[in-house]
Amino acid sequence: MSNPLHIEVCQKVDSLLSVEDLSKAVLDELKNSSSFDLNETILGKDCTHDILKDHIDSISFYRNNNETIHANSNDEDIRLHVYRLHEDEPATETIHDNDNNSDELPVATHWVLPSSDFKGLWESLYYDSDLKENLLSFIETTILFADCNVDPNIISWNRVILLHGPPGTGKTSLCKALAQKLAIRFSDRYSHFALVEINSHSLFSKWFSESGKLVMKMFAEIKQLLENRDALVCILIDEVESLAHARKSSTSGTEPSDSIRVVNALLTQLDQIKRYPNVLILTTSNVTEAIDLAFVDRADIKQFIGHPSEIAIYKIYHSCIKELIKARIIEVEAVHEISHLKINGHEENSTTRHMSLKLLELSRESVGLSGRALRKIPFLAHGLYLRTKTSTLSQFLRAMHFAVTKHKEDALERHY
Ligand SMILES: Nc1ncnc2c1ncn2[C@@H]1O[C@H](COP(=O)(O)OP(=O)(O)OP(=O)(O)O)[C@@H](O)[C@H]1O
Numbered sequence: 001m002s003n004p005l006h007i008e009v010c011q012k013v014d015s016l017l018s019v020e021d022l023s024k025a026v027l028d029e030l031k032n033s034s035s036f037d038l039n040e041t042i043l044g045k046d047c048t049h050d051i052l053k054d055h056i057d058s059i060s061f062y063r064n065n066n067e068t069i070h071a072n073s074n075d076e077d078i079r080l081h082v083y084r085l086h087e088d089e090p091a092t093e094t095i096h097d098n099d100n101n102s103d104e105l106p107v108a109t110h111w112v113l114p115s116s117d118f119k120g121l122w123e124s125l126y127y128d129s130d131l132k133e134n135l136l137s138f139i140e141t142t143i144l145f146a147d148c149n150v151d152p153n154i155i156s157w158n159r160v161i162l163l164h165g166p167p168g169t170g171k172t173s174l175c176k177a178l179a180q181k182l183a184i185r186f187s188d189r190y191s192h193f194a195l196v197e198i199n200s201h202s203l204f205s206k207w208f209s210e211s212g213k214l215v216m217k218m219f220a221e222i223k224q225l226l227e228n229r230d231a232l233v234c235i236l237i238d239e240v241e242s243l244a245h246a247r248k249s250s251t252s253g254t255e256p257s258d259s260i261r262v263v264n265a266l267l268t269q270l271d272q273i274k275r276y277p278n279v280l281i282l283t284t285s286n287v288t289e290a291i292d293l294a295f296v297d298r299a300d301i302k303q304f305i306g307h308p309s310e311i312a313i314y315k316i317y318h319s320c321i322k323e324l325i326k327a328r329i330i331e332v333e334a335v336h337e338i339s340h341l342k343i344n345g346h347e348e349n350s351t352t353r354h355m356s357l358k359l360l361e362l363s364r365e366s367v368g369l370s371g372r373a374l375r376k377i378p379f380l381a382h383g384l385y386l387r388t389k390t391s392t393l394s395q396f397l398r399a400m401h402f403a404v405t406k407h408k409e410d411a412l413e414r415h416y
């Protein structure tokens with residue numbers, strides 16, 4: 001099976017260079033460098049080619065199965081994706097609380113993709129196995145089948161994905177990152193990409209007289225977008241269980257029956273919209289029991305997202321430490337070069353091996369923490385256990401060890 005090398009080139013917002021010229025310059029640059037690391041990003045300013053210095057922000061390299069860590073420009077199957085980030089703020093639809101004018105709840109947020117808001121998000125999420133790549137490849141199949149007019153009555157798929165699992169494991173982030181990734185990888189297939197996040201939680205948190213109208217207006221806009229077959233629209237419904245919950249509590253008579261109408265309107269609209277070949281519905285949930293909603297029940301993919309394993313934790317910590325070195329909060333003595341820490345078999349010397357082992361030990365201690373908790377550990381470490389602005393890597397790792405221990409003790413206390 002062929003395993004193409006994807007090269008993603010982020011063009012500067014104000015650059016007017018054609019995609020052809022830019023691609024040529026990128027390939028030229030790569031011919032001159034013997035090999036480059038997968039999943040690494042080269043900044044435009046570090047390129048040797050002047051055109052690239054002026055016109056691009058970054059180049060990144062990906063391969064679906066990361067069995068190798070290096071790639072080179074002699075690769076047979078290279079796919080180059082040139083894209084520009086949209087820097088505009090997302091548009092938000094809000095709903096007013098009639099009793100209290102100051103209360104405005106956001107019910108939907110609309111991004112044009114690829115957006116600078118999600119820059120680097122995909123790369124910042126670490127999972128075991130090829131979870132991210134598999135999800136991406138699944139969506140590629142969805143797009144391929146729609147493009148080839150495969151009859152959905154013969155081979156059924158329905159463009160719905162459910163990511164479920166405990167809190168703080170990156171489900172919402174992964175949905176957004178996926179939408180962004182599609183906008184980058186399919187830039188030559190579609191001309192517009194949008195992500196509409198429906199905050200069902202605030203839509204149903206309370207009954208508002210406008211809710212019904214708002215749902216209709218929202219979907220009228222989405223349908224209009226979808227009429228353009230050159231647009232790909234991802235709809236994100238976070239915490240989808242709140243829909244089922246709203247429906248249940250409204251049938252049990254504790255809520256006004258108006259609210260069930262809004263839930264039903266939303267579900268009907270979603271059912272209609274699924275028929276468009278250029279839509280994807282991404283949903284998340286952190287309840288484990290089955291969600292009583294037909295459209296989630298029929299999701300093509302129900303992916304469990306759990307807490308990171310030791311190896312994924314190592315990678316998360318590694319990225320945090322790299323950031324703090326960049327910010328000069330962790331001092332690196334020459335020998336402590338973080339890039340030499342053991343990750344995918346980089347060369348080591350005795351000091352870096354020692355640090356790698358320490359970090360590995362810390363990662364092992366941290367098993368059971370969510371991704372969200374892990375990303376806070378370096379902050380807690382500095383805030384609670386370091387009294388100086390800067391420290392050495394080994395001092396910092398020690399502080400992180402204390403922070404992990406404290407986090408676990410606090411978690412235990414919460415159980416009482
Ligand atoms: N596997 C992971 N790798 C790296 N970072 C992670 C991972 N999981 C979570 N995080 C970080 O934790 C934070 C929270 O993630 P996110 O809000 O997407 O989680 P969630 O699963 O949607 O949580 P909830 O169920 O509470 O809504 C993000 O900033 C993300 O960077």
Ligand SMILES: [Mg+2]
Nearest residue numbers: 171172238284
């Ligand atoms: Mg979430």
